[in-house]
Every structure is written in C-alpha cells, then in structure tokens.
Amino acid sequence: MAIIETKALIKDYEMGKFKVRALAGIDFEICAGEFVAIMGPSGSGKSTLMHIIGCLDSPSSGEYYLDGSLVSSLPKSALAAIRNQKIGFVFQSFNLLPHINILKNVELPLMYAGMSASRRKQRATEVLNSVGLGDRLRHKPSELSGGQRQRVAIARAIVNNPAILLADEPTGNLDSQAGGDIMEILSQLNQAGNTIIVVTHDPLIAARSNRIIRITDGLIDHGNLAV
Numbered sequence: 001m002a003i004i005e006t007k008a009l010i011k012d013y014e015m016g017k018f019k020v021r022a023l024a025g026i027d028f029e030i031c032a033g034e035f036v037a038i039m040g041p042s043g044s045g046k047s048t049l050m051h052i053i054g055c056l057d058s059p060s061s062g063e064y065y066l067d068g069s070l071v072s073s074l075p076k077s078a079l080a081a082i083r084n085q086k087i088g089f090v091f092q093s094f095n096l097l098p099h100i101n102i103l104k105n106v107e108l109p110l111m112y113a114g115m116s117a118s119r120r121k122q123r124a125t126e127v128l129n130s131v132g133l134g135d136r137l138r139h140k141p142s143e144l145s146g147g148q149r150q151r152v153a154i155a156r157a158i159v160n161n162p163a164i165l166l167a168d169e170p171t172g173n174l175d176s177q178a179g180g181d182i183m184e185i186l187s188q189l190n191q192a193g194n195t196i197i198v199v200t201h202d203p204l205i206a207a208r209s210n211r212i213i214r215i216t217d218g219l220i221d222h223g224n225l226a227v
Contacts, residue, residue, distance in 0.1 A: 002029040009062035022048040024218035037206035040215035055079040088157030092169040147178025
C-alpha cells in the first residue's frame with residue numbers, strides 16, 4: 001500500500017520578474033516500509049520534493065496523498081499537525097537547540113504533542129538509550145561529537161513514533177565511520193517498520209536503500225531509475 005503518492009506535482013518559485021520551476025510534474029509512489037533514496041545534482045529539485053513530502057511546503061499544482069489522504073491543499077496549521085504526528089525529520093546540520101541538554105531537545109516534539117512532563121522524560125530517555133546515548137542525557141549538543149549529535153537528531157525525529165522518517169543529507173557533515181553508524185541506525189529503523197526516505201548525493205549512502213529515485217531538472221529520470 002502506498003503511504004506516499006504524488007500526481008503531476010509542480011512547484012514554481014517567483015524570483016523577481018521570473019518564475020523558476022523547481023518541480024515539473026512528479027509522479028511516484030512510496031510504499032509503507034520502503035527505504036528509498038532520492039538523488040540528483042544540486043538544483044535538481046530533490047530538496048524541494050522532500051519539503052513537500054514532509055509537509056513543510058505545498059506544491060503550486062498537482063496532488064500529494066499521504067497515507068491515503070489528500071494533503072497538498074491543506075492550510076499550514078493542518079500541515080503542522082500532520083508533521084508532528086506522522087513525519088520525523090533528520091537534517092544535515094542537526095538543528096538542535098544549543099542552550100538545552102539533549103534530553104530536553106528530544107522531548108520537544110512530545111511537548112508540542114501535549115504529553116505530560118513525566119511521560120516526556122521517560123519516552124525521550126528510552127529513545128536516547130536506543131541510539132546509544134543513555135549516558136549523555138544531561139550533555140548539551142556542543143559537548144557531543146558530530147555523530148552523536150546526529151544520533152540525537154534521529155532520536156528527536158522518532159520520539160513520536162512517526163510512520164515516515166525523512167533524512168536530508170544525514171551524513172553530509174560526518175566522517176565515514178560516523179556516517180556508517182548513522183546509516184546503520186536508519187537501516188535498523190527500516191527493519192522495524194519505518195518508511196525511510198533519504199535525500200543524498202552520495203552513491204554509497206544511496207546503495208544502503210532498497211530503491212533509488214533520481215531527479216533531473218525537476219523530473220524523475222526514468223532512464224536511471226533503480227529498483
């Protein structure tokens with residue numbers, strides 16, 4: 001069953017007097033439980049596509065169905081609720097709050113979801129233990145290595161048990177050892193049932209996925225579509 005489906009997805013940006021077409025008509029499906037890599041050169045539209053999949057942006061036209069529901073025309077408030085309930089995000093730059101410890105960082109999505117303080121602490125601790133950081137709960141992000149900070153970012157992304165995890169160049173700021181560790185965590189999450197979508201330019205990272213979708217000039221490059 002498709003958890004993500006797009007139909008004739010188009011995204012235009014106004015750049016002064018000019019219109020730039022980032023996506024030129026994207027049609028694809030991603031089934032629940034897949035591990036998919038989205039690849040393409042800089043400016044190909046892959047990050048724009050990820051933002052729409054993640055309900056961070058809306059298309060100019062076309063349809064986007066998430067878990068069977070049409071979400072492409074929903075208002076921003078509804079998209080925010082969907083993001084909190086169904087989608088977790090992992091970014092290249094970690095996006096952790098520097099002034100609070102990693103336990104509080106991971107608790108944030110639970111706070112937005114209205115969970116009690118005691119339950120938030122318990123759940124965040126469980127997830128940080130699962131990524132090997134149970135002994136660092138009171139450390140701030142600046143006291144951790146890059147690989148450890150990305151583990152925190154993954155813990156924060158999965159703390160709400162989202163069905164979908166979106167990772168945008170998740171190993172881009174890491175050395176090969178730390179990057180391999182992060183990809184192993186993503187693989188384990190996929191084996192546990194999560195749908196994983198990774199945006200990357202690295203073929204070694206993409207090779208860890210089950211399927212590669214290549215984007216060129218805002219379109220899926222069917223000539224280089226790997227299954």
